[in-house]
Amino acid sequence: MLKLHDVIKTYDGKSQVTALAGINLTIGAGEMVAIMGPSGSGKSTLLNLMGGLDVPTSGQVMVAGEDLARESEKGRSLFRRSKVSYIFQAYHLMPTLKVSQNVALPLHLAGVPAGEINRKVAQVLKEVGLEARSGHLPDELSGGERQRVAIARALVTGAPLLLADEPTGNLDTARGEEILNLLRTIHRERGTTIVMVTHDHHAASACDRLIKLRDGKVEGDSVQAGGGK
Numbered sequence: 001m002l003k004l005h006d007v008i009k010t011y012d013g014k015s016q017v018t019a020l021a022g023i024n025l026t027i028g029a030g031e032m033v034a035i036m037g038p039s040g041s042g043k044s045t046l047l048n049l050m051g052g053l054d055v056p057t058s059g060q061v062m063v064a065g066e067d068l069a070r071e072s073e074k075g076r077s078l079f080r081r082s083k084v085s086y087i088f089q090a091y092h093l094m095p096t097l098k099v100s101q102n103v104a105l106p107l108h109l110a111g112v113p114a115g116e117i118n119r120k121v122a123q124v125l126k127e128v129g130l131e132a133r134s135g136h137l138p139d140e141l142s143g144g145e146r147q148r149v150a151i152a153r154a155l156v157t158g159a160p161l162l163l164a165d166e167p168t169g170n171l172d173t174a175r176g177e178e179i180l181n182l183l184r185t186i187h188r189e190r191g192t193t194i195v196m197v198t199h200d201h202h203a204a205s206a207c208d209r210l211i212k213l214r215d216g217k218v219e220g221d222s223v224q225a226g227g228g229k
């Protein structure tokens with residue numbers, strides 16, 4: 001699903017920052033992987049490259065058979081619409097849109113017919129246990145519920161790759177646990193490849209594999225025997 005070869009990412013500002021200093025990594029279809037590492041170690045930068053939100057300074061980022069480092073902005077935007085979905089710590093919902101409208105957004109952007117949108121939105125809201133909340137605004141929901149709306153929005157397109165940047169970072173332990181269980185269920189039932197950045201060892205232990213970053217390099221990469229239990 002993902003293959004990164006000698007990926008380097010530097011940011012040019014007043015002084016140059018090397019965010020990723022040569023990453024080599026292969027993630028197979030259907031894996032559920034946690035990425036951990038100190039603040040500033042390059043986790044979000046890595047996720048952004050995997051999602052085609054940004055391009056590396058050098059190296060290859062192969063995702064679902066495409067080299068995103070060599071794609072045009074237009075090519076990457078098409079890729080983002082069909083192959084990948086994102087969830088963030090801060091949910092990123094549209095405050096003026098109802099739950100169902102937030103979830104429908106990526107389908108509207110993709111030009112899916114209205115009838116099909118309604119059917120798919122109802123199905124994913126059921127999957128995340130929020131069918132009773134579809135007419136509410138994000139403000140009227142708890143943090144855990146908001147994150148479930150964001151997950152429903154990520155699932156609705158059927159993208160094979162789900163990238164999550166600290167999805168439980170704003171939640172208490174119990175709410176975080178619900179989100180982890182939901183991600184595991186999605187992974188098991190849909191076969192979605194999930195890459196999740198986290199600071200939380202418990203969240204990482206829900207994954208089958210743990211990749212550790214330090215100073216823009218892979219410091220550790222291990223299969224977790226108890227992953228997902």
Ligand SMILES: Nc1ncnc2c1ncn2[C@@H]1O[C@H](COP(=O)(O)OP(=O)(O)OP(=O)(O)O)[C@@H](O)[C@H]1O
Pocket residue numbers: 011012013017018019037038039040041042043044045046
């Ligand atoms: N747009 C940018 N311009 C300049 N430097 C940046 C930019 N984005 C990130 N960096 C730098 O690149 C390095 C890696 O940042 P990144 O956001 O990937 O870290 P992170 O591991 O996600 O950290 P955190 O755990 O705090 O979210 C940091 O030193 C950061 O300051």
Ligand SMILES: [Mg+2]
Pocket residue numbers: 043044045
């Ligand atoms: Mg980050």
